[in-house]
Amino acid sequence: MKKIGLLGCGVMGTQIALAIDSGKIPGILTHVYDDSKEASSELVSKLNNKPEIVENSHLLSSHSVNIVVEAASQNAVRDDGLSILQNKRDFMIMSVGALLDESIYDILYDACDHFKKTIYLPSGAIAGLDGLKSIKGELESVSITTTKHPRSLKGAQFFETSEINLDSIDSSTVIFEGNARDAVSLFPANVNVAALVSLSGIGSDKTSVKIIADPDTDKNTHHIEAVGKSGKMIFTIENTPDPENPKTSRLAILSAIETLRQYCSDDIQIGT
Amino acid sequence: MKKIGLLGCGVMGTQIALAIDSGKIPGILTHVYDDSKEASSELVSKLNNKPEIVENSHLLSSHSVNIVVEAASQNAVRDDGLSILQNKRDFMIMSVGALLDESIYDILYDACDHFKKTIYLPSGAIAGLDGLKSIKGELESVSITTTKHPRSLKGAQFFETSEINLDSIDSSTVIFEGNARDAVSLFPANVNVAALVSLSGIGSDKTSVKIIADPDTDKNTHHIEAVGKSGKMIFTIENTPDPENPKTSRLAILSAIETLRQYCSDDIQIGT
Numbered sequence A, B: 001m002k003k004i005g006l007l008g009c010g011v012m013g014t015q016i017a018l019a020i021d022s023g024k025i026p027g028i029l030t031h032v033y034d035d036s037k038e039a040s041s042e043l044v045s046k047l048n049n050k051p052e053i054v055e056n057s058h059l060l061s062s063h064s065v066n067i068v069v070e071a072a073s074q075n076a077v078r079d080d081g082l083s084i085l086q087n088k089r090d091f092m093i094m095s096v097g098a099l100l101d102e103s104i105y106d107i108l109y110d111a112c113d114h115f116k117k118t119i120y121l122p123s124g125a126i127a128g129l130d131g132l133k134s135i136k137g138e139l140e141s142v143s144i145t146t147t148k149h150p151r152s153l154k155g156a157q158f159f160e161t162s163e164i165n166l167d168s169i170d171s172s173t174v175i176f177e178g179n180a181r182d183a184v185s186l187f188p189a190n191v192n193v194a195a196l197v198s199l200s201g202i203g204s205d206k207t208s209v210k211i212i213a214d215p216d217t218d219k220n221t222h223h224i225e226a227v228g229k230s231g232k233m234i235f236t237i238e239n240t241p242d243p244e245n246p247k248t249s250r251l252a253i254l255s256a257i258e259t260l261r262q263y264c265s266d267d268i269q270i271g272t
Helices: A011-021 A037-045 A057-062 A074-086 A096-100 A102-115 A129-134 A180-186 A188-200 A250-264 B011-021 B037-045 B074-086 B096-100 B102-115 B129-134 B180-186 B188-200 B250-264
Strands: A002-007 A027-033 A067-070 A090-093 A119-121 A139-148 A173-179 A208-213 A220-228 A231-239 A268-270 B002-007 B027-033 B067-070 B090-093 B119-121 B139-148 B173-179 B207-213 B220-228 B231-239 B268-270
Touching: A002 A011, A002 A057, A002 A250, A011 A027, A011 A037, A011 A250, A027 A037, A027 A057, A027 A250, A057 A074, A067 A074, A067 A250, A074 A090, A074 A096, A074 A102, A090 A096, A090 A250, A096 A102, A096 A180, A096 A188, A102 B268, A119 A250, A129 A188, A129 A220, A129 A231, A129 B129, A129 B250, A139 A188, A173 A180, A180 A188, A180 A208, A188 A208, A188 B268, A231 A250, A250 B129, A268 B102, A268 B188, B002 B011, B002 B250, B011 B027, B011 B037, B011 B250, B027 B037, B027 B250, B067 B074, B067 B250, B074 B090, B074 B096, B074 B102, B090 B096, B090 B250, B096 B102, B096 B180, B096 B188, B129 B188, B129 B220, B129 B231, B139 B188, B173 B180, B180 B188, B180 B207, B188 B207, B231 B250
Parallel strands: A002 A027, A002 A067, A067 A090, A090 A119, A119 B268, A139 A208, A268 B119, B002 B027, B002 B067, B067 B090, B090 B119, B139 B207
Antiparallel strands: A139 A220, A173 A208, A220 A231, A231 B231, B139 B220, B173 B207, B220 B231
């Protein structure tokens, strides 16, 4: 059985740990870490098979785990990614936005090759990345349109310099149109989705992003259109926000669990 | 570098072999087999790095390859699948329809677990399987609608007992509505797509299939709708048939190449 180290014991980390503990993911959670000791203790208290809480994040990969799963923050990817690969562990990243920094991407990409290890990025709150990466070499355009209720967009840095008042929006309104590189800094809540589409396809400068505030929706919807030499792909993913964790899409949790389940399984793996 | 054995030297096998030979897939094609000696010789003549042509399909996995890639037929999966896994080789399957036979599926699934090997199924001519398998446990319904020009449907077994005359269709017409289990026997050209959707999701009995003949289209379009507890996914994949190989979708070739590239690479693997 594969041994797993978990970096980050928040909502996402807890769901992953519970999936391992229940046997849904056929691996063993041996070590966990969170900057908050309280969070790691609370997580461990919920599990039947108790992992060890390590003293700092670097110690996770010094133990003989097969993979470290990051469910913490972009900073954790930046600070710990290289040493995880140097310690010859595979690495699963939830805070994919960290990889839009090209220097981080290049360092980790080269380290995978050098240390013969693999980084896994789950599909997050979207789907269709199997198709995008297959036609990556012949893509002409990729766009992603995200539609949310105005309250779900509140707090985004974009509104610090914009004249748009979210409270006064009474019909579906385009808030932002630009490329993925600009979108991720202005709408941090969208960063992982925009990063995944950019990395699978034609990069963050060429990927178009549109953000729509719609007071009549209770869903978060991502609509992706990709046009290439061999045809066209259109993906619409409509997520019902989880009432207990409205900021974390349930699909993002489920896709992380499925990615780790596949990593831990010898079976029939469906999809590119 | 990973060593690859290729079972089947037709259109699909040739494209995969050329992708290995060009370095796009960072592996080595060491052995090939096709029931037609002419086909295997013709393939080898196109390659700079010449693989060995083996005398029968079973010999492929007796050599020290890491993976055998099937690009032959459902019969090849049935006849050779188990011995490939018993010989401790991974196995990539293009003729996914073979797995709709539950006895074959169960034998190969158990063999993966027993011999600690993995079967890989590329996403074929569709996309979005990352999403489907992530929400597999909470799916309520899955449907796939395939729209093609009437000439692309010719020869299907369905028409042997149907009164529909493809030549007289002058507007978009629903030809078939049923489940995936029935669809695959009546429309063999659709078998891999229906099998992939069924295996990723809720099985071939519960997966709805609709086939539409549309004289006004020059595309093959697959439209997948999946509804689950966490929301809804809609995928539309519009393939332009390759003029040189109208029966093999270019996306099916590209997704096979991408799946094998990932298998052979230590790098950043995007998507569930």
